[in-house]
Amino acid sequence: MQDDLEGTHSEDSGGEQLLKVGTPLREQDRFLPIANITKIMKKSVPTNGKIAKEARECIQECVSEFISFITSEASDRCHMEKRKTINGEDILCAMYALGFENYIEPLKLYLSKYKDNMITERHHSDESHDPMQTGESSRQGSGK
Amino acid sequence: MDNDRLTQLPMSRIRTVMKTSPDMGNINPEALFLMCRSAEMFIEHMAKGAHRQGKKSLEYKDLAQYVENDEKLEFLLQILPKKITVKEYKTMMEKKPGTDED
Numbered sequence: 001m002q003d004d005l006e007g008t009h010s011e012d013s014g015g016e017q018l019l020k021v022g023t024p025l026r027e028q029d030r031f032l033p034i035a036n037i038t039k040i041m042k043k044s045v046p047t048n049g050k051i052a053k054e055a056r057e058c059i060q061e062c063v064s065e066f067i068s069f070i071t072s073e074a075s076d077r078c079h080m081e082k083r084k085t086i087n088g089e090d091i092l093c094a095m096y097a098l099g100f101e102n103y104i105e106p107l108k109l110y111l112s113k114y115k116d117n118m119i120t121e122r123h124h125s126d127e128s129h130d131p132m133q134t135g136e137s138s139r140q141g142s143g144k
Numbered sequence: 145m146d147n148d149r150l151t152q153l154p155m156s157r158i159r160t161v162m163k164t165s166p167d168m169g170n171i172n173p174e175a176l177f178l179m180c181r182s183a184e185m186f187i188e189h190m191a192k193g194a195h196r197q198g199k200k201s202l203e204y205k206d207l208a209q210y211v212e213n214d215e216k217l218e219f220l221l222q223i224l225p226k227k228i229t230v231k232e233y234k235t236m237m238e239k240k241p242g243t244d245e246d
Contacts, residue, residue, distance in 0.1 A: 029160050032183070036153050040184055041202070044191035050201040051191075058207050059190055062220050064161050066186050067179060069219050071165045078169060088174035095182065099216030103185050110181050111174065114150060 031060050070094045151180045158183060 038056050045051065071086075073094035078086050088111060095103050158180045162171060171179075194210035195202050208226045211217045228236070 025164060028157075030164065032153055032157055032161065037187055040152055040187045041191040044188045045195045045202055046200070048200070049195070052201060052203045054204040055194075055202050055207055058204050058224060059187060061223055062190060062207075063183050063187055065220060065223055067158065067161045067183055068165050070179065070182065071162045071168070074175070075165060075168055079167070084169040085172050086169060086175045087172045088178050091175045091178040091182070098219075100182070103182050106185065107178055107181055110150060111178060114174070114177050117150070 031064050034060050037063065069098065070100075073097055151177070152184055153180050155180050 034056055037060050038051065041051055041056065041059060042049075070091065071094075074086050074090035077090050077093055078084070092104055092107065095101060095107070155176055159171060159176055162168065162176075162179060190207065190210070191202060193214070194206040196206055199206075205227065208224050211220045211224050212226065
């Protein structure tokens with residue numbers, strides 16, 4: 001295993017960790033779960049098609065690289081405009097700047113579905129007088 | 145809930161990966177959602193693109209080939225080296241002039 005640098009090595013097995021400065025990143029912090037990735041890949045190849053283990057692991061690394069690539073670009077744009085929070089537009093602009101403009105239209109469609117859901121949730125919570133509901137989503141996906 | 149059905153990758157993990165970028169600020173929920181969806185689209189795009197017509201399996205070399213042929217995937221070149229056989233490597237080294245041999 002890797003040697004600790006300066007930070008403490010956290011032993012908890014939970015999915016979401018606070019990344020302490022100096023703590024070496026674990027595999028599960030750097031990559032998305034391979035099961036989810038495999039499922040998505042399987043939909044993109046003919047049924048009964050095999051996906052080599054090496055290919056799956058490769059995609060796993062590529063996706064993380066893709067996320068970092070887009071995020072850096074979005075983050076730069078954000079800094080340039082003196083903002084601290086990356087928003088949806090930053091992501092879409094980064095896609096465009098990095099050559100993934102063909103993703104933009106489908107993403108916008110999904111975004112409007114997402115927003116509709118958020119509005120529906122807010123209405124439900126208003127009706128039930130839920131004091132917890134804020135503008136931020138309190139559920140970030142249960143990692144299915 | 146509906147939003148969970150809209151994504152197939154865990155958003156908490158997406159956020160963790162995004163946070164590994166240097167000088168990252170905060171990420172608003174929309175941005176996180178878009179990143180999640182685009183990661184899924186990316187996986188589909190790679191798998192579909194690399195898969196050879198008529199072949200049943202998808203292999204590492206198909207991915208390496210695909211990345212090499214697509215300009216916008218240049219950022220992946222260093223993590224996806226094309227594999228060569230030992231024989232090819234030897235031939236390559238022989239062609240290089242003045243290489244120091246160990």
